[in-house]
Amino acid sequence: xxxxxxxxxKLEAFYGDFQALHGVALQLREGELLSLIGSNGAGKSxxxxxxxxxxxxxxxxxxxxxxxxxxxxxxxxxxRGIALVPEGRRLFPSLSVEENLVLGGRVARxxxxxxxxxxDLFPILSEKRDAPSTSLSxxxxxxxxxxxxxxxxxDLLLLDELSLGLAPVVIKDIYQMLxxxxxxxxxxxxxxxxxxxxxxxxxxxxxxxxxRVSLEGNxxxxxxxxxxxxxxxxxxxADG
Amino acid sequence: MEWINAIVQGILVGGLYALFAAGLSLIFGVxxxxxxxxxxxxxxxxxxxxxxxxxxxxxPLAALIIVVPAMAAIGYSLQRLILNRTLGADLLPPLLxxxxxxxxxxxxxxxVFTADSxxxxxxxxxxxxxxVPPGISIGTLPLxxxxxxxxxxxxxxxxxxxxxxxxxxxAVSDDREIAQLMGLDNGHVNAMAMAxxxxxxxxxxxxxxxxANFDPSFGPSRLIYGFxxxxxxxxxxxxxxxxxxxxxxxxxxxxxxxxxGWQQLAGHIAFLIVLAVRPRGLFPRIEG
Numbered sequence: 001x002x003x004x005x006x007x008x009x010k011l012e013a014f015y016g017d018f019q020a021l022h023g024v025a026l027q028l029r030e031g032e033l034l035s036l037i038g039s040n041g042a043g044k045s046x047x048x049x050x051x052x053x054x055x056x057x058x059x060x061x062x063x064x065x066x067x068x069x070x071x072x073x074x075x076x077x078x079x080r081g082i083a084l085v086p087e088g089r090r091l092f093p094s095l096s097v098e099e100n101l102v103l104g105g106r107v108a109r110x111x112x113x114x115x116x117x118x119x120d121l122f123p124i125l126s127e128k129r130d131a132p133s134t135s136l137s138x139x140x141x142x143x144x145x146x147x148x149x150x151x152x153x154x155d156l157l158l159l160d161e162l163s164l165g166l167a168p169v170v171i172k173d174i175y176q177m178l179x180x181x182x183x184x185x186x187x188x189x190x191x192x193x194x195x196x197x198x199x200x201x202x203x204x205x206x207x208x209x210x211x212r213v214s215l216e217g218n219x220x221x222x223x224x225x226x227x228x229x230x231x232x233x234x235x236x237x238a239d240g
Numbered sequence: 241m242e243w244i245n246a247i248v249q250g251i252l253v254g255g256l257y258a259l260f261a262a263g264l265s266l267i268f269g270v271x272x273x274x275x276x277x278x279x280x281x282x283x284x285x286x287x288x289x290x291x292x293x294x295x296x297x298x299x300p301l302a303a304l305i306i307v308v309p310a311m312a313a314i315g316y317s318l319q320r321l322i323l324n325r326t327l328g329a330d331l332l333p334p335l336l337x338x339x340x341x342x343x344x345x346x347x348x349x350x351x352v353f354t355a356d357s358x359x360x361x362x363x364x365x366x367x368x369x370x371x372v373p374p375g376i377s378i379g380t381l382p383l384x385x386x387x388x389x390x391x392x393x394x395x396x397x398x399x400x401x402x403x404x405x406x407x408x409x410x411a412v413s414d415d416r417e418i419a420q421l422m423g424l425d426n427g428h429v430n431a432m433a434m435a436x437x438x439x440x441x442x443x444x445x446x447x448x449x450x451x452a453n454f455d456p457s458f459g460p461s462r463l464i465y466g467f468x469x470x471x472x473x474x475x476x477x478x479x480x481x482x483x484x485x486x487x488x489x490x491x492x493x494x495x496x497x498x499x500x501g502w503q504q505l506a507g508h509i510a511f512l513i514v515l516a517v518r519p520r521g522l523f524p525r526i527e528g
Contacts, residue, residue, distance in 0.1 A: 052421060053420070054417055054420065054421070073420065073425070074420035074421055075420045075421075075422075075423045075424055075425050075426075078420075078421055078422070078423045079423055083421070084421050086418060086421070090415055090417075090418045092410065092411045092414040092415060092418070092419075093414055094410045094413065094414050095407060095410055095411060095414070099407055102407070103407050103408075103411055103422045104422060106404075106408075106422050106423050106424070107422065107423035148422075149421075152422075152423070
């Protein structure tokens with residue numbers, strides 16, 4: 001098995017006096033899809049934000065391809081090949097669809113993704129390229145947000161709550177695209193409220209509870225009850 | 241005829257007010273920063289222009305070649321070294337810091353250049369004029385200022401909506417956090433916006449110095465004109481800023497026509513009326 005490209009160890013994160021992460025550790029290999037589950041406030045988004053540099057962390061806690069990236073600013077980390085699809089999509093409202101995508105391609109690392117490839121993946125965006133990003137439906141906005149992150153040709157894609165606020169049929173469509181989105185050996189970490197969907201697509205999962213890892217492994221190795229216990233912190237699986 | 245003349249002159253001087261205001265509007269749009277020292281930077285640019293003309297013996301308009309880049313460099317450093325540290329959720333720190341800068345600039349200029357009023361001599365350009373058929377006389381200099389204001393605003397509009405730098409400005413304005421994920425360094429983007437703002441201030445300062453006497457205490461009233469033009473036009477709208485400048489200039493011209501003492505008062509009253517009737521200005525930016 002190849003060496004992990006992302007190694008996180010003893011990660012702590014704070015919002016002021018509030019500690020959101022308590023010594024989280026994880027490893028990710030090239031081409032792997034990791035699902036991150038946990039209830040609201042468990043620290044999932046904070047973990048993603050720490051990896052991409054939006055939440056500052058102490059040095060030495062996050063190693064990417066052998067280099068310590070903890071504490072680096074987000075605009076430097078994206079150049080190293082880590083892109084985030086943020087929770088709630090967060091498109092730039094004063095930019096058109098195409099401008100959002102072009103801005104995502106400001107950091108253009110070598111790779112298969114460019115405007116044509118995004119329009120090929122999501123043909124509807126090609127029709128709406130000049131529309132203000134705010135005029136799109138939620139699902140279309142999610143496509144722009146994913147496309148914007150892909151435009152930098154990342155090696156690691158962080159997907160935060162893809163299904164938040166979207167209709168079930170739209171969620172299904174987006175998940176059907178997932179293999180095309182993270183093909184080509186791209187690694188991904190997926191944060192998802194919908195546990196069965198998150199576990200259905202991943203080779204590996206981590207369950208966070210109150211900022212600590214409460215369970216991890218192959219989704220098939222655990223029963224629903226074990227995962228549910230780790231999720232809600234009700235059973236023996238929680239070791240805290 | 242006198243009234244028409246007053247309106248025409250008011251429109252033309254409105255161009256200068258638009259030049260005062262364009263930078264303020266840009267900076268507020270990009271980083272929600274209200275620069276209280278804006279007027280004093282206009283005066284600083286006027287003094288730099290005066291110094292360049294004194295030392296090199298250039299025509300004042302030729303001095304722009306030095307003043308504009310110098311002001312842009314000052315803007316970039318000012319933002320990077322001082323103002324970026326004050327930006328945050330709270331609007332008050334940048335307000336206080338730029339207020340302090342305003343005091344420092346005024347007193348610094350007073351120390352270096354004394355309180356004597358100065359003026360840039362543009363020679364024949366100052367008095368040249370031509371008469372449009374029914375007895376309306378248009379000065380070449382005011383017309384040049386007005387044309388420059390239109391050109392500057394068109395250029396800013398182009399930069400803001402058609403270039404990569406403009407996309408970066410709008411993205412940082414929309415969402416500072418996500419902008420970083422696009423590889424943008426917010427500090428640098430802010431500094432580029434301030435450089436652009438003070439480059440425009442450089443042009444405004446030199447025109448101010450050619451048009452009338454100036455001294456170190458001149459800044460705050462230029463700031464007021466700039467603010468009023470921005471608010472009348474609608475925050476964030478560059479062409480609105482030009483309209484605001486024109487409305488201000490015309491009101492002042494008409495006020496002066498009624499009674500010379502009413503010139504400034506008429507401008508302020510026009511501003512208050514717009515604020516009361518259309519609090520978001522004449523051309524508010526459409527929010528998404």
